[in-house]
Amino acid sequence: MSNLVESPSPAAAACITSQKYHAMFPQVSSLSSQMLINGTLSLNNCEDDTGKPDWHIDGRKVLLMDVRSTPERKVSVISGAISLQEFKKDVLPNLIDADSDAVPTTVVLYCTIGYRSGMESQKLLNDYPFLLGKYSNAEQSDTSYFNDKGQSKLEIRNLDGILNFANALESGTESSEDIRRLLIDPGTNQPATKVHVYGPSWKHCLGHKYDPVVFSHVEFALRGVGVLFRSISCPSCLR
Known part of the structure; x- marks a missing residue:
């Protein structure tokens, strides 16, 4: 009888790893990629007038x-995604000032597998508590962050x-152009064939349809130090 333990599939390995990282940020609500994809495809409309996915959940x-x-x-990139810098500079002020009857918006952050996006989510929650999607004690009398139905804007x-x-x-069982264009090469705006997995440790978390790209050992180490410093600047991210 063989004593070899079968390695988990890439999908299982990625799921286990992301759950571990998400657990480090209990204040931040999690969202699975499958739920996001299903929520959008259920509308039978993968793209809006700009040619980008009309994401909904x-x-x-x-x-x-x-x-x-x-x-x-x-x-x-996941099609339609913006950078953190774009969000803070151009998008967040407009979302905060949106009319009370505006369609409620869920801002979904992502990185490789959930740690950096969890950290940045926690930072945003620290700066803007209303992003929790519910009243805080300081905002009980201020309904400007909620629409006419009591939903958080x-x-x-x-x-x-x-x-x-x-x-x-x-x-997925779907193989149409619309489905494949949900993950694109931003240089060509065509369906992606590669995914950056950050470091070698995460290669095994990517399925076989995409080629993994990694940072060099030196750049990986330098970026790891950068992430550590950002974590230190957010005490609640280290709990």
Whole structure:
């Protein structure tokens, strides 16, 4: 009888890893890639007038935010996602000032597999408590963050990462152009063939339809230090 233990599939490995990271940020609501994809496809409309996916979940419009570095985003992105810098500078002020009858929006952050997006989500919650999607004690008398139905105009969630997203696309029964264009090469605006997995440790979390791209050992170490410093600047991210 063999004593070898079978390794988990890429999808299972990615799921286990993202759950571990998500558990480090209990205040931040999680969202699976499969739920996001299903919520959008259920509308029978993958794209809006701009040619980008019309992302929705639970009756709410979804705004995707990619918190990864520029080199990672150049390899592939979830279609329609914006950067953290774009969100803070151009989008957040408009979302906060949206009319009370505006369609409620869920801001979904993602990175490779959930840690950096969880950290940035926690930072945003620290700065803007109303992003929890419910009243805080300080906001009981201020309904400006809620629409006429009592729903939060704006809330934040942490996706399980681009690796889980790619795996969800790979495992789907659909193979149409619309489905494949949910993950694109931003340089060509065509369906992606590669995914940046950050470091070698996460190669095994990516399915076989996409080629993994990693940072060099030196760059990986330097970026790891950068992530550590950002964690230190957010005490609640280290709990």
